[in-house]
Amino acid sequence: MIQLDKHYEPEEVEKRWGKFWQEKNYFHADETLDKPTFTIVIPPPNITGRLHIGHAFNNTLQDILTRWKRMQGFNALWQPGTDHAGIATQNVVERQLHAEGTDRQALGRDAFVERVWKWRDESGGTITEQLKKLGSSLDWQRDRFTMDEGLSRAVREVFVTLYEDGLIYKGDYIINWCPRCQTALSDLEVEYQDAQGHLYHLKYAFKDGDGFLVIATTRPETMLGDTAVAVNPKDERYMKFKGKTLILPIVNREIPLIEDGYVDTSFGTGALKVTPAHDPNDFELGRRHNLPSVNVMAPNGTMNAEAGQTYEGLDRFECRKKLVQDLKNAGVLLKIEDLNHSVGHCYRCKTVVEPYLSKQWFVKAKPLAEPAMEAVRNGSIKIVPKFWENTYFEWMENIRDWCISRQIWWGHQIPAWTCKACSEIQVVRETPEKCSACSSTDLEQETDVLDTWFSSALWPFSTLGWPEKTETLKKFYPTTVLCTGFDILFFWVARMIMMGIKFMDDVPFRHVYIHALIRDAEGQKMSKTKGNVIDPLEVMEQYGTDALRFTLAAFAAQGRDIKLDEDRIDGYRNFCNKLWNASRFVLMNLEGYEGTCQLDEQADRSIADQWILSRLNNTTREVNQALEDFKFNDAALTVYKFIWNEYCDWYIEFSKSRLAVEGPGKKAAQNVLLHVLEASLKLLHPFMPFITEEIWQKLPKNGDSIMISAFPEFRADRSDAKVEEAMGKVMEVITGVRNIRGEMNLNPGLKLNALIKTGHADLEATLKKHAGFIRELARVDQITIGPDIVKTEVSASSVLGGMDLIIPLEGMMDFAEEKNRIEKELKKIAKDLIFLDKKLSNPNFVKKAPAEVIEKDEKRKTTLSEKQAKLETHLQTIEQAIR
Ligand SMILES: [Zn+2]
Ligand SMILES: [Zn+2]
Known part of the structure; x- marks a missing residue:
């Protein structure tokens, strides 16, 4: 059997699989396939952009949805592309010219635009490369740019049609003018x-x-x-x-x-x-x-x-x-x-x-806004979370005409020509050769370009081939979900809805998922001047891309703000390591195993096997439901808890004794270990694509890549509430014994005896039946269970659900030494508590200290008091023993 390396090395693994996926063309959605479609168009990042935490967040969520749906068997298209970003890009190149001691006027329009194209070809792909590093499964074959030939044609078509329909006009208008950008x-x-x-x-x-x-x-x-x-x-x-x-x-x-x-x-x-x-x-x-x-x-x-x-x-x-x-x-x-x-x-x-008063071009917004409001009102488009709908309606009801002309050079030049001889204005799809009124050839094109958001408003259909009636367009429009931040709800989302309905006769997307904005751990906006920026590229290098992606998903609660705590990224790197080590364990214990990851229905399964399979099944249901509802954080944490707490911490432990003995029990344990590991990797894949592929490839699996394998599905017959309840009780007792062992400072290797007092006959029978697990995992020698248990004089006890757990302590420890230890600890706690009390009752401190400092002290006080109470109880037990 293939084994895993001792340590997980994200950098090498990520490069290898990123390349593999692209070479195999797995990100490509084929429009000729007869499968249900799932489509997302990326909010096109600016070509001037560099991946920041907001991009990383937004694109991680889109990739989770796309990978999940692709694994569910959908023809999943995630449409990539970039935005020419009119003013932003022009500013970058103007700054370069300034540094060279020249400016755009000296260069002239054509040379300047050429210079911007050159810049774009050399530097405009940075963000695309960074998105690839993030693992984004965008269909790169379909990469588009708002100024490419097809999209430029779409822009002209839309402009001319709107003009012909009386929805674009030129007029004197007071507009907001930037005297610097002019x-x-x-x-x-x-x-x-x-x-x-x-x-x-x-x-x-x-x-x-x-x-x-x-x-x-x-x-x-x-x-x-x-x-x-x-x-x-x-x-x-x-x-x-x-x-x-x-x-x-x-x-x-x-x-x-x-x-x-x-x-x-x-x-x-x-x-x-x-x-x-x-x-x-x-x-x-x-x-x-x-x-x-x-x-x-x-x-x-x-x-x-x-x-x-x-x-x-x-x-x-x-x-x-x-x-x-x-x-x-x-x-x-x-x-x-x-x-x-x-x-x-x-x-x-x-x-x-x-x-400033000037001549500008405008889109008449009201006639376009009406159907766009109706689409949300009648549910053709669902905005998630729903509270954003009010914001949308409020803005749309008060919409003003949209000033679309910009006095810059980088962008789509307005397709309007004025005849210098007779002043006739022609707004046409193809560049005219002569005046339609007087046949003069002395025509001058409008010098203004269109607002950047004009071309991005067409994004959901222009990227799919419109105005051509392509197969791609037919297949993938309307798209399924748009995933974006609320800061561009009006700049972009509302306008896509208006344009989509006007030109495609259908909404551009069925769902708009609006995610929160990322702030630092204290809730402050991230900014370079504050120095609280988390750079996703640095994080990816330090902790691995999967850890970053998982953190972002785990934080993606539906709301307005997210307080991102960098410590959590480290925590999720540990999760990678935990998963890695568990997988190593499984692979190392596959000697003699000849099956695959497929569940062997004939296997001799223990209750622990049945339990983990039932838990896997319920976890599968919860994850699918959470993703269906755009509750990324619930989905992520559900997988996390299942893998860490249930599979690694419990099931692997339960399986160890069976793995040690040759026979049908071992075979069943190997089969279930493998099956659940593979299913867990699949559940986790949309969140952590790299490590899951790396481990999956080492398993005796079927198929070429986890990313095109089938996502787990819920099966009603696989859940067993009775088994879950029984195992829940067994685990409760094991945890109870472990806690007492820890609190009483007992040697971890020491075999204890346990008394369990319960009046519930069912519970008694369950615990008796599965006492073997308790003996093994809690290191218990004798277990006595029944309704008439009498507490021995020197013992520690704990009240559990429907039962009392009693651990006799006679002969288990040196009481005098333990008494000494507890007294020492109690003294220290008392001292700390006095100090904290003094601090917190000082009005000066309370007035000046930041709220989080006070909160931290209050928390510490509670923890110490609780510990104090516990130790006092233990001390009493010990003192009884000595007496
Ligand atoms: Zn400006
Ligand atoms: Zn003319």
Whole structure:
């Protein structure tokens, strides 16, 4: 029989099997197979990405589902791919150019885009390699990229169709503008942070010289673009000024006083300056009242000619400083108040975002959102955990048109051409040669590219071949599950649902599983500056990939946050070692065994054999159910407990005496040991693919790889509640004896006698029948069981379920020495308790110490008190013996 090495070496094993699986093409899903399908599309990582703990988590869960379903006989496709990540990638290459002393403008558009492609070809595959290292069983043959030819065609098709259906339009709109990246940002790409700012109170005089109004603003430089002042028509304070004209200070422009119900009478003075070109609400106000828009800023955040000669060319914040001084000098600035308010920042470069008026392309969102909401309402798509559905509906009900144009170069250039001769705009699938109106060939393509999320919104069908009607598309769409974090529920998930329904007439996926976000052990967000980042690549190197994967699964409770404790990874590495050692034991005890892992139905099975088979069967049911419900942590811990506690700690021990004697008992034990080991490896395989393959390959198994073997199935006839109960009692007694042995500090090799008092005839019969296990595993010589047991004078005892366990101690130990030991220990505990009490009753300490420190001390106090009580009981027993 083949044996296992003494130690498990993950690095070598992982490389070997990773290569083997790929060479055998096991990750490939064949669209011609007539099997039920199971499909997941990967949330495409950015080509700029490096595997972080969030990726490792997200992809481990997807791989668990895919491997599990593949083993269950599904035609399982896990679709890989990467995202071109417009702004992020452009920024990386721009930084490189900057370091070389040049920039994209100097290079020109075509050369720049070429440069980005070159970067992508050389460096964009990093994350793909890291995903392979994680063991991800993605169908690499089908690898896609959001800018590859097919996907680009899908993007054009969708854009043109939406345009033809009146769902894409170009318009003046106030958008979020990053003056650094010089591009529009969608509402979702703006990060709001609280900042200390100021509220400036300014005096706007009436043209007729009769008095003034006071308005308040946090961005005084925008006043240069004011085109009105608005008050609420119900505001009594301003009734008398109706229809008057004001003079804009510094600029000296005449602006009207208008009335609009939108104005909040309780904010500031109730008079609002209106700057349609620089505030989204003012923009709407301006539209309602036909106000002109005066744009006073250039795209790079400096003031333009409209701001006036004094300010032209100044950066917006410099301008603010100078203007405030000028307003003060002119006697217009009444006061400056401190104000804590929230300020939008670019999610890429953290520059303060400017609301900005510009020409942009938009997707009309409402008509697409309606069916997308209905799909979740009627259960066509199930969001797990369900509480995220509310968040989804809330957002979808308030959805605004989606600004899809970006003023960068890296991305899908918008397929719109303007005729320079007659200004006709053509939005078409194929690049036009001439104007459709005047036949001029002088056409210019729109310079903007599409928001990165535009192409990823098509991901579930574009990766499967759409707009071609491929076999793959027919077979694998709609996909089964989408597995993602809640941070991209709207960026991505909602938009995939909208686009899927619009273009495929069916939802893109049946389930959306939303996993929690990973935080550190204290619940803090991981960040480089805090230094609390757990790097999955380092962890994989140090503990092995299986240990990392298992830890992530074990932590995957359904909720919002996960507190990841690095110590647990070490714990699950020990689990690998435990499994390895148990497997070694089994393999070393297979001498003379000629069967396979298949269960021998004719074997002479003991109750221990029946028990482990029943437990295996129930474990199988629980694991399958938990995975069905996306309860990854329950599934992982169920397998863990079965392998560690039941198989290794109990069953292997039970089997030892039978293995020692040649005969049918030995054969049965070997067969059950093997069968349960193989089934355990299969149950564990989706979580720990590498070590399970390594061990499985050494077993007398059928098949070429565990990853394409059949996943265990529950069989009603294999569970036996009576056997489980009986063995439960036997184990309870064994544990009881072991505990007393430990607490009384008795020599582990010493044979004890045991008395078991019980009034239950069934229990008595069960224990008598299986007393052999107790003698062997608890090192007991004589066992007396019955209802009339009398406790011997010098003994230790323990109350178990339905029975009392009594261990006579006479002649088993040196009582004087033991008394001494216990007294010493009690003294030490008393001292520790006094110290802890003092600490915890000190109000200064309690006030200042972090909650977890106090909690730890409280816990220690409880532990010590419990130990103290136990030792005192033992001491009494010992003292009785001496007397
Ligand atoms: Zn930016
Ligand atoms: Zn034309």
